[in-house]
Amino acid sequence: MxxxxxxxxxxxxxxxxxxxxxxxxxxxxxxxxxxxxxxxxxxxxxxxxxxxxxxxxxxxxxxxxxxxxxxxxxxxxxxxxxxxxxxxxxxxxxxxxxxxxxxxAAETPPFPVDEKLEVSEEIRLRYRYIDLRRPESLQRLRFRSEIIRQLRKFLDERGFLDIDTPVLTKSTPEGARDFLVPSRTHPGQFFALPQSPQLFKQLLMIAGVDRYYQMVRCFRDEDLRADRQPEFTQLDIETSFLHEDEFMGLMEEMIKELFATVLGVPLHTPFIRMPYAEALACFGLDKPDLRIPLRLVEVGDLMKTVEFKVFAEPAQDREGRVAALRLPGGGKLSRKEIDDYTKFVAIYGAKGLAYIKVVERSRGREGLQSPILKFLPDEVVGAIMDRTGAEDGDVIFFGADKASIVNEALGALRVKLGHDHGLVEHGWRPLWVIDFPMFEWDESSNRWNALHHPFTSPKEEDLPLLEQNPGACRSRAYDLVLNGTEVGGGSMRIFRSPVQSQVFRLLGIGDEEAKEKFGFLLDALKYGCPPHGGIAFGLDRLVMLMTGSASIREVIAFPKTQTAACPLTGAPGLVAEAQLRELGIRVRKSIPENG
Incomplete structure (x- = not known):
């Protein structure tokens, strides 16, 4: 035509x-x-x-x-x-x-295609086929296609095989987050849509495939944020007989080539590698944005003996932390602005936000302004000034509480201050976060949880800690972080059956449960499993970052809303009673909370 x-x-x-x-x-x-x-x-x-x-x-x-x-x-x-x-x-x-x-012919569209008018997301997604006619919307999909093409090209040229894995599979231990599919031919039983092809790609390594990849659709029934969807696309990769240093180097080469080809941007390799503990200590979170020059500084040792209990008690608590965050030029902040930042950190559980304004450091205490100065001895104040590198015109914020609260609150404040005050450097700052703990303790259930997933290998030198001190055991996991967003997470996998069984027991998965849920994997590990590992890249997130989009919904052709609904099709929706009857399912009506 x-x-x-x-x-x-x-x-x-x-x-x-x-x-x-x-x-x-x-x-x-x-x-x-x-x-x-x-x-x-x-x-x-x-x-x-x-x-x-x-x-x-x-x-x-x-x-x-x-x-x-x-x-x-x-x-x-x-x-x-x-x-x-x-x-x-x-x-x-x-x-x-x-x-x-x-x-x-065409009726008048619900919004103009040829004008850059602000249209609500609900309307845009309801008429997504119209929204995609807009050049900027279509360009994002073209960009996504080009990214996928380049990633496939890189992996194909290096001997990776593109292999599909099942979409109908078995529910995982995190079953509450699975999307379930009832089986008509096995009444009362259910498939689950995969949150990841993790076990199948490990089985492919045991089968001798050696290098696998897949652009795979994954499903996760969880609360949504700007960078989450109930169904999303991963670039899944697995290899055998590569040490993590070799594998991470290969992935760096892939990302470097992608940015050079698609964006014309050079990324410098090797990427920075930062231990998890350092990331928390300096940035408060495990996905730091290195474009922001602000750093958290530990001052808990200076506060252990002060009379100010707000600082002294968390400083003396093994699980507490007192940290400082210096904002250059922040001394000009008004009281209202500081109050606004105090409200901001409250979102993350912080009970307040103490501060010291540095007016004229050379005058000592007299050159400082703060409601907390009267509680701090001169030697402590001087040590804080030295350790934070405070200069005239700065403000120093403090967080004092459980370490997790301080890290989350000051970590988020650091990012907000960076954006609010024009401190975000231009460009791309990738890094690997490594040396994660294998486990984290869940006080509510009184048990260990896997920080990544239960198939992540512990470091060889930390294997004895599985019995002696699980909390100190480090994993062979690695996350790729780009400008404060995790775009890929992976690890070397457990490839010895006794170690996998030991990890299951630590996680409260007994032998019977492990056999029921993972018996096929435990059996396969007995038949010559090679050392192997891999990574999963969040393709939607990567495209979102590379296109400068506000959310992954902008780079998905037909996304769901933040309530996991589709305005275009009306999904999820009711199904006919006859269909439910054939599946042997009866829907219970919701019972009001008050009765």
Whole structure:
């Protein structure tokens, strides 16, 4: 039906006869000549309808409205001098229409495609097919496609095999987050949609595949945020016979090549490798944004003997922390601004936000302003100034509480201060976070949980700690963090059956439960399992970052809302009683909380 895409036409096509198909972006009637901007996925081209050239075509063009679907035949010619459009890729040429066919009419769309108007996300997602006609929306999907193409190319060239794994599988120990699918042929039993192909890719390594990858759809029934969806896409990778240093180096090469090819941005390798403990100590979280130069500074040792219990008690608590965060030039903050930051950290459980303003450091205590100064001895104040590197005009914020609360609150405050005060450096700062703890203690259930997942291998030198001190055992896990966002998480896997059984027991998974849920894996580990490991990249997050989008919903063709609903199709929805009956399912009505 067409010979060229609209957006591909250039001066190289002058005097050529072309056939174009697309949507009417805009129609303009100027002095007896009609101009139509025709749009397809590659861009716009200006069509000219002159009644002297073809009166029939001119009259058809008069009936055309925005978003009508047209087929147009015509001749490419240069735009008259002075009418060129340098902002348009095709702005040097136009097409003199010789034949117009109306393929389909269109009602007025719920929002204009050719104008950059703010439209609510609910409306945009309800009419997503209209929203995707917008060049910026379509460009994100094109960009996503190019990223996937480049990643596949890199892995294909290095001997990785693209292998599908099952979508209907068995529920995991984290079953509350699984999407369940009832089985008609096995009444009362359920499949689960995979949160990850973790076990299958490990089985592929045991099978001798050696290098595997998959652009895999995963499902997780959890509360949503800007970078979460109930169904999402991972680039899943697994390899055998590679040490983590070799594997991480290979992944660095892949990301470096991706950024160079798609964005034209050089990333410097090797990426920084930062232990988990250092990330928490300096940044308060395990995915630090290195573009922000602010750092947390430990001052708990200085506060153990002060009379100020707000500081002294967490300083003396083994699970407590007292940390300082210096904001250069922050001394100009008003009381209201400080109160706003105090409300902000309260979101993360902080009970307050103490501060010291440095007016003139050389004057000692007299050159400082703070409600807490009266509680701190001179030597402590001087040590805080030295340790934080405080200068005139700065403000120092303090967090004092359980270490987890201090880390989360000051870590979030650090990022907010960086953005609020223009301290975020330009560019990309990737790093690996390594040496994670194997386990974290869950006080509510009085048991250990796997920090990553139960198939992550402990460090060889820490194997004795599985029995002696599980909390001190480190894992062979690694997360790739890019500008404060985790884009990939992986690890070397447990490949010896006794170690896997030992880890299951530590996690409260008894032998019977382990056999029921993971018996196939434990059996497979007995038959010559190679050392192996891998990673899963959140493709949606990666595309979101590389396109500068506000959320992953912008880079998914048909995303769900933050309530896990689809405004376009109305999913989730009710199903017919007959269908439920065939599946042997009865839906219980919700019982009001008050009765």
């Amino acid at each position: 067409r010979s060229h895409y609209c957006g591909d036409l250039s001066e190289a096509h002058i005097d050529q006869e072309v056939t174009l198909c697309g949507w009417v972006n805009r129609r303009r009637d100027h002095g007896g000549v009609i101009f139509i901007d025709l749009r397809d996925r590659e861009g716009l081209i200006q069509l000219v309808f002159d009644p002297e050239d073809s009166l029939d075509n001119f009259r058809r063009a008069e009936q055309v409205r925005s978003e009508y679907v047209l087929q147009v035949k015509g001749r490419v010619r240069p735009r008259p001098e002075g009418t060129e459009n340098p902002d348009l890729a095709t702005g040097q040429v136009e097409v003199l229409a010789q034949e117009l066919v109306l393929l389909n």
